[in-house]
Amino acid sequence: MSKLQRIVESVRFFTRLSAFVVFLSLSMATLGLVRIIEICSRQRIDRTGLVNRYSAGLCRLLGMRIQTHGLAMEGPALRVCNHVSWTDIPILAAGLPLRFLAKREVASWPLIGWIAREIGTIFVQRGAGDSAQVRQTLVSALEDGSSVVVFPEGTTTTGESVKRFHPHMLGVAIEAKCRVQAITISYHRNGQPDWLVPFTGDDDFVSHLCRLLKKPAVRMDVLYHPPVAVSANDNPADLAQMLHRQVSQGLVTLREEHERTGSHRTPLNNNESATEPG
Numbered sequence: 001m002s003k004l005q006r007i008v009e010s011v012r013f014f015t016r017l018s019a020f021v022v023f024l025s026l027s028m029a030t031l032g033l034v035r036i037i038e039i040c041s042r043q044r045i046d047r048t049g050l051v052n053r054y055s056a057g058l059c060r061l062l063g064m065r066i067q068t069h070g071l072a073m074e075g076p077a078l079r080v081c082n083h084v085s086w087t088d089i090p091i092l093a094a095g096l097p098l099r100f101l102a103k104r105e106v107a108s109w110p111l112i113g114w115i116a117r118e119i120g121t122i123f124v125q126r127g128a129g130d131s132a133q134v135r136q137t138l139v140s141a142l143e144d145g146s147s148v149v150v151f152p153e154g155t156t157t158t159g160e161s162v163k164r165f166h167p168h169m170l171g172v173a174i175e176a177k178c179r180v181q182a183i184t185i186s187y188h189r190n191g192q193p194d195w196l197v198p199f200t201g202d203d204d205f206v207s208h209l210c211r212l213l214k215k216p217a218v219r220m221d222v223l224y225h226p227p228v229a230v231s232a233n234d235n236p237a238d239l240a241q242m243l244h245r246q247v248s249q250g251l252v253t254l255r256e257e258h259e260r261t262g263s264h265r266t267p268l269n270n271n272e273s274a275t276e277p278g
Contacts (some may be wrong), residue, residue, distance in 0.1 A: 003128075005186065006097075009214045009215075010214075012214060012215075012216075013210070013213050013214045014212070016061055016062075016063070016213040017210075017213055019061055020061050020209075020213065023057060023058070023061055026091065026115065027054050030050065031047075031050075031114075031118045034047065034050070034118075035118070044151070047118070047120070047136065047184075047215070050076055051093055051094075051097070052093065052094060052095070052097070054090075055089075055090040055091070055093035055094040056090075056094040058090045058094075059087075059090055059091055059094055062085065062087060062090075062212050062213070063212070063213075063215070063216065063217040063218060064091060064217070064218060064220050065217045065218065065219050065220065065223070066091055066094065066095075066221075066222060066278045067219065067220070067221050068095065068218050068221075068222045068223075068224070069221065069222065069223045069224065069227065069254075070223055070224035070226075071138075071224055072095065072096055072224045073179065073180070073181050073224075073227045074147075075147075076141075076142055076144045076145045076146060076147050076178050077147050077178055077179045077180060077181050077227060078138075078142060078147075078148055078150065078170070078172060078173040078176075078178060078179075078180045079092075079096075079098065079147060079148065079149040079150070079180075079181050079183055080149075080150060080151075080152055080165070080170065080180060080181070080182050080243050080247070081149060081150075081151055081182070081183040081184070081185060081247070082151070082153060082157070082159075082162045082183075082184060082229065082247050082251065083151035083153050083155065083156050083157065084155060084156055084157060084158070084159040084185060084186075084187060084197060084198050084199070085187075085197045085198055085208075086106070086205065086208075087197060087199075087200035087212070087220075088151075088185055089102070089116075089149075091185070091222065092149060092183070092222070094186075095179045095222075096147065096248070097146075097147060098122045098147050098149050098244030099121065099122060099126060099146050099147070099148045099149070100116075100122065100148070100149050101121075101122045101123075101134070101138070101139055101148065101149065101150045101151070101169070102116065102121050102123055103123070103124060104124060105111065105185040106121070106123065106225060107121075107123050109205045112260075113153060116131070122134065122137055122138065122141070122148070128152040131214050134169075134174055135168075135169070135171070136176075138169070138172040138176075139172050139175050142176035142178045143176050143178075144171065149183075150169050150170075152165035152166050152167075152169055152170060152240060152244075153165065153166075154166050156198065156199050156200050157200065158195075158198045158200060159185075159186060159187055159197075159198055159251075159252070160193060161192070161248070162244060162247050162248045162251060164239040164244065165241070165243060165244040165247075166240065167236035167237045167239065168236065168238035169244070170236045170239050170240050171236035172234060172238075173230050173239070174231070174234050174236065174239070176232050177229060177230070177232070178230075179227045179228060179229050179230065180227065180228045180230060180239070181225060181226075181228070182225040182228070182243045182246040182247050182250070183222060183224055183225065183247070184221075184222075184225070184246075184247045184251050184253075184254065185220065185221065185222055185223075186220070186221045186223075186251055186254040186255065187219070187220050187221075188216055188218070188219045188220075188221070188258050189215075189216075189218050189219065191258050191261075192258070193255070194218050194219075196211055196215055196218070197212070197214065197218055197220075221231070221254045223250045223253070223254060225246045225250060226245070228242070228243070228268075234266040
């Protein structure tokens with residue numbers, strides 16, 4: 001890396017970091033005010049609009065350029081998505097009113113954990129034996145009209161392929177009698193799969209965030225698949241396999257489209273829309 005490139009990275013990093021700190025401070029102050037109002041009024045305040053704006057702003061600060069394909073269905077649904085990084089969450093939340101299922105460690109992350117709790121994230125601890133309680137929480141959320149996102153791979157990946165979908169959480173859609181929509185996400189930089197965004201292995205949040213703040217914008221594709229209706233007779237394992245095929249094929253489609261067009265692109269379908277928050 002040349003001296004000029006290092007200078008550019010340093011300027012980009014400190015500019016974004018300063019904006020990030022200010023943004024998180026304002027977000028926490030806003031959420032804190034909402035909480036105080038709730039305590040005083042003893043009524044829950046709908047955070048949907050706040051979460052959407054917060055998520056979109058966070059994506060801009062991180063240099064995420066989002067391109068959406070297909071249509072996100074309206075109404076309550078279980079959304080099923082492949083999982084690459086913690087950045088998947090604000091990217092998906094920027095466009096939809098969603099609740100997320102996340103590992104319990106996220107709740108202890110600096111600032112982000114507190115915000116995640118405030119926006120209604122459902123935390124789970126692997127191997128803790130609380131799957132029945134989590135399952136009931138998800139069913140109740142869906143029956144109450146919320147849309148919930150789950151990452152059935154159970155872990156983050158490099159984004160090069162989709163791991164097996166675990167069916168135990170997909171049964172909540174059958175129990176709640178709601179539809180399911182698969183979502184494929186893919187990160188690209190300069191027309192190639194991005195190696196920086198994946199949050200895997202022993203990565204820690206602070207180090208990963210600093211790396212993202214140093215680099216230029218990354219392209220993130222979100223592909224919404226046609227929703228699937230479920231019935232009481234459906235088998236969660238069969239549902240998991242079908243959704244896995246959808247997401248996997250979506251990943252292949254997005255990769256082929258990037259290889260074909262490089263930095264120049266053509267629409268995947270007539271329903272495509274685009275936002276570039278940064």
